Amino acid sequence: MKSLKELRNHLRYKYLKLNRPRVSIGMGTCGIAAGAEKVKNEFISEIKKHGLDVEINITSCIGMCYREVNVEVDIPGKENVVYGDITPKKVERIVEQHIINGNPVIEWAEFQMLAEDGTSIHPIPDMEHTPYYHLQTREVSARCGRINPENIEEYIATGGYEGLENVLKQTPQEVINNLKRSGLRGRGGGGFPTGQKWQFTRDAKGEKKYIICNADEGDPGAFMDRSILEGDPHSIIEGMIIAGYAIGASEGYIYIRAEYPLAIKRLQIAINQAKEQRLLGYNILDSGFNFQIHIKVGAGAFVCGEETALINSIEGKRGMPRIRPPFPALKGLWQHPTNNNNVETYANVSLIFREGVEWYSSIGTDKSKGTKIFSLTGKIAKTGLAEVPMGTTLRQIIFDIGGGIKDGKKFKAVQIGGPSGGCLPEDLLDLPVDYDSLIEAGAMMGSGGLVVMDESTCMVDVARYFLKFTQSESCGKCTPCREGTTRMLEILERITAGKGKIEDLNLLERLARVMKTTSLCGLGQTAPNPVLSTLRYFRDEYLAHIEEKRCPSGVCSNLINYRIDPEKCVGCTACARVCPTGAISGTKKQPHVINTEICIKCGACMDACKFDAITRI
Amino acid sequence: MAGLAASFGSGAMTNSFKDIENTSLIFLIGSNPTEAHPVLALKMRKAIRNGAKLIVADPRRTEMADIADIWLPLIPGTDIPLLNGLMHIIIKEELWDKEFVKSKTENFEELIATVENYPPSEVAKITGVNEELLYQAARLYANTYEASICYTLGITEHVTGTNNVINIANLAMLTGHLGRKNVGVNPLRGQNNVQGACDMGSLPDVFPGYQKVFNKEARQKFSKAWGVELSDKVGLTIPEMFDDAVNGIIRGMYIMGEDPVLSDPDSNHVRKALENLDFLVVQDIFMNETARLADVILPASSFAEKDGTFTNSERRVQRVRKAIDPIGNSKPDWQIICELSSRMGYEMHYQSASEIFDEMASLTHIYAGMDYQRLDKNGLHWPCPTKDHPGTEVLHVGKFTKGKGVFIGIDHIPPAELPDEEYPYYLSTGRRFYHYNLTTQYSSSLSEYHPEELAMVNPKDAKRLGIKKGDKIKITSRRGEVITSFEITDRVTEGTIWMSFHYRDVPTNVLTNGVYDPVSHTGEYKVAAVKVEKI
């Protein structure tokens, strides 16, 4: 074990004391989608062109998905500067101005990391003082976007596997006791105390036990797990090894969806490298403890996020939930005691055992400890990942970090907790985000997806959208979920089509109650949540659809019509030219009219009109 | 039957189906239960799902062979050397049950002397089974405490049928797999009431309950009960009757519920015998091929039209209950026999099947404790000698029926007819899943689903013969020929043709060899030499 410590010190030195400039390109899935590969190639050719000795490194997503491609330039002894929104065209100037001449391109810089001597470049803000990061506490995601996830040395240099070293000095039960004291709760949705869960599996009788990492992130709009998998895969592996040691398991599975190819690749690299360093496999760090990890690629069924369905899927069976009890802690994978946590939970575990229980439990609220990573999507100005201490309010996350609503529109609601969560209105924005407050408000933490909606969002349509998702993802095993989601969706479709009846609201509530109380697994039990929460906070929108046959947000196409104001129309024909169905007619320079029989309400005419002559009614 | 009786003193399944379901190892030899005993196959599959091991010895790659831990694909008719080879290994490796052999059996020396001559290397040559597999199978069977052997007609329908059975008994005695739960030697009987027909004395040498006709005491008992003098001379077996009919010694026959022209080997010989009779009576529910040769046909009722009992393979006597009145002018067989008997001067007047059963039980020790009331719910396993006896699921507990089990050394005798230049293929026969003997031809659904005979031909043979799916082939033996459709499948090994005998238009038994086992007089249905031609 001495050797790992020595290695770490050596690596720390190596990576801290740069002897040549380094360019790190953010190559998470978001970065690559935004063109990071081209940016990287451009840097290579520019550097070659100038005959420079510069290291080109890759890293992952730092959380500013709204500003991809991100590039960090690191000059030995100087401040690191992180640029956002970099395209290949911008590379030449960065190379010439910043790398060769030492003058950062200030207008493209997002922030800087202060140099060791504390100097800074005016006027680039340092990271902690940017609007996006100043309320964040990047602990679990600290390495994301900063280290090369395909290089174990960078992980070790930044304190990686220190948690494991500490753990191997404790007895397994001490490890669990410490985890219990940390107050960590599962980051996958339910918020069950992790230490207690481990204890169940540890106490279960069985020769063989398993550790599972649920990396089947399936909520629409959630991508924090993917970001950790891509940005810091070793933190998950380390967490799993610790779990294996504490529980008495020698084998672990990472169940990950096939839609995450980059994460799978980086995990595999990480596993191989950990094996080479004897951090995985037989006799880990001479402790006598053996542990190995397999990757199981899933086909991307939402229900496989449910742990028993996930276990079935690993076993090669159809991903359908099993009856509980017996709980997986007693009879899980191949009927052996099995502990299952998600990606973010394991990443927290390595953090806890590196930094210590006391430090960890000082973060967060009374009952919800540590930080939580949220993915910000929807009508929010800054799409990305934000890690905040538990107890931060929704308003802080959405407005202070996320920059509020896009295009200056008005906030209407935030959907939290994925399809199983609920939609919260503006007057709940000051709710501190922790497990219990959210449940009380009719939502749930879920895995941490925040979908922000503005005034142009129809809440009935949102409920319909989520039901469509759960309906098509229902595994079909139990009656209330299989049939209930279908009928619930049909009712919502009727309402959004203007064919709803007032009795439908009662029927929805009755059906929701039965689904919640009688469904077999969490998918069915929580499927009605989007409906119940919108009914609770936005009932007026339902009533408008049913009683007035009107969609107040102008979303539900059956309930809206476009009209050309003959007073304002100049007959420029722009609308008629974009209309895909030829519904607009009129003579040039004469007011045009829309044939509502043919109109498909796509709104293209309204966007095309330069004279505000077209209105939606 | 005869084999087990020689070794143990009783010729039935030693254990029950429940024991097969609960055993740790099933050694299946010459048996294809998925097709011939489907519901028992379920129990075997259940045992296997619960962890039981499976050894299958069969020339065909049957479905059970597919799921077996060890499959021994032996050359047809080499069961004796195979078993001797296994016992050779078990004795050499000291895997045999010394306590059992010492206390419960006799004549062990003879077995040692015989199997000494069957070293695995030699056995591998004779049987075509890989030597290593022989070792694996021998060790697995001998080392498993609860191991059950099941066999069917693949063992008995050979000229060495009785010897095959005796050798199976030898193997089970050698390893002590007898006389307790979940072990045993279990002949899976073919037809629904073979066990019962034997129990009832429908055999030339025994009265009901296997009481020998030449035993004076037994004869006197029946004589007294029936009020007539009885013959002490062992009667003729089926093949002997046919031979004697050809020779003019048997002049009249009465055949109930059988169609020997289609179901007995060497049909042409059978036909000749029947045609030679002065008078033939056939009693059946259908106009079968034998009935066409009859002078009088008596229409019988099916099982749905009468009361009675069947005894299944595990010696469980169960009720048959009348559901409908006899079809047309037909009558239950028992009523016909009564009426005929009375007309021949011996009055039989039974009011019900139950009354017949009671008379039988009063004369048959193993059935003595049974009556319809007791059988009503779940039936009873014989022996059930008294009214308060619960029936017997496991035979030979404590000691063998005949006292000590007897080892009889058995040497290999090849099948009577082997392939040669003129008739280069083995022909083996049996039952199919979708049919049962000849009756199911009259089921419209089964006939619709499996309408014609499909002989099994190995792909290599098919290639050599230049035949493809949809062709017809002519199969010829020294005794006759048939024309049939076929399927090409590697479930049969190269050089072997497999056929069933369910179809009137493909009377397979024209081909089979009429030679029979000298003791049991069972025909060698499983091995004949044939040639195959494309037509």
Added chain:
Amino acid sequence: MSNVTLTIDGKQITVPEGTTVIQAAEKLGINIPALCYDPELSLSGSCRMCVVEIEGMNNLPTSCTTVVREGMNVKTKSAAVVESRKMILELLIADHPLDCMTCQKNGNCLLQQYAYEYDVKEISFQGIRHDYPIETDNPFIVRDMNKCINCGKCVRVCSEIQGRDVLNFAYRGFDTKITVDLDLTLAESDCIFCGSCVAVCPTGALLEKNMIGKGRSYEVKKVKTTCSFCAVGCNFDLNVKDGKVIGVTSNPTSAVNGKHLCVKGRFGHDYIHNPNRLTTPLIKKNGEFVEATWDEALNLVAEKFSEIKKEYGNESIGVLSSARCTNEENYLMQKFVRAVIGNNNIDHCART
């Protein structure tokens, strides 16, 4: 094993540890409705009909999967439970053909029975229904997936009892369907038509083809008997209507086989009414069979056998009895041979 005492609907009962709530209720004579539950199969907990209210539990747990605990207080008919069961029935019926009047399963259908018990008259949900083609391409089983309620008993029986795994769930959500192999028909698959799936199906989704239109379950007299084919000795019920055997159904009390049969036992007994059955004695005259009365035929046989005996001796007659006939008949036949013919020339096809 220790005992557990609990209260169900106000009545106390003590049962062995490990008993499920539905089993404990049964002991009290409380019948909890269930569509997917079969004591012989693994637990599925999927139909959710058997939900009950248990004090201290959040949701309504299924009584088939919930193991009793000391002091448990169970209500099997609370308002929430009844509302849920009604709703579940409504949900099932919303996608179920309402052709009970002509359905073969009428009177023997669990869905119908529960709909009656729970007074489900109007269906709140009007929407899409499945319109699967009815599968009739084999002579044994008719599969009407429109009537399937996805209870999965057929899947489990095929896998757990038959070990065949021909059936499984496919597709998701509302389109979830029990399929054969890769959504083939039974005839195209590895199915061996044992019909165990038919025996466990609670609705009219799986039916014996030969019985359709032949009689209602309540018109049929069931006679338990022993199979006439192989020597396993399965028992089953002959279904009789108007003096005709219209088919075979499982009888779960069968000692050897329980509910399970093979294709021959379940579907092969239509030979009983095959038109080619011999229905009258026949005497061959000039090479042709001529119908005769029983008296004529039996007198002729008696006369001929007596003649042969007289002329050639007792040993000149041989008799074949039958392994397909009953014990009683075999007994009588050997008695006839020994006592009347006067020899031991009796044998039967013991060897096939």
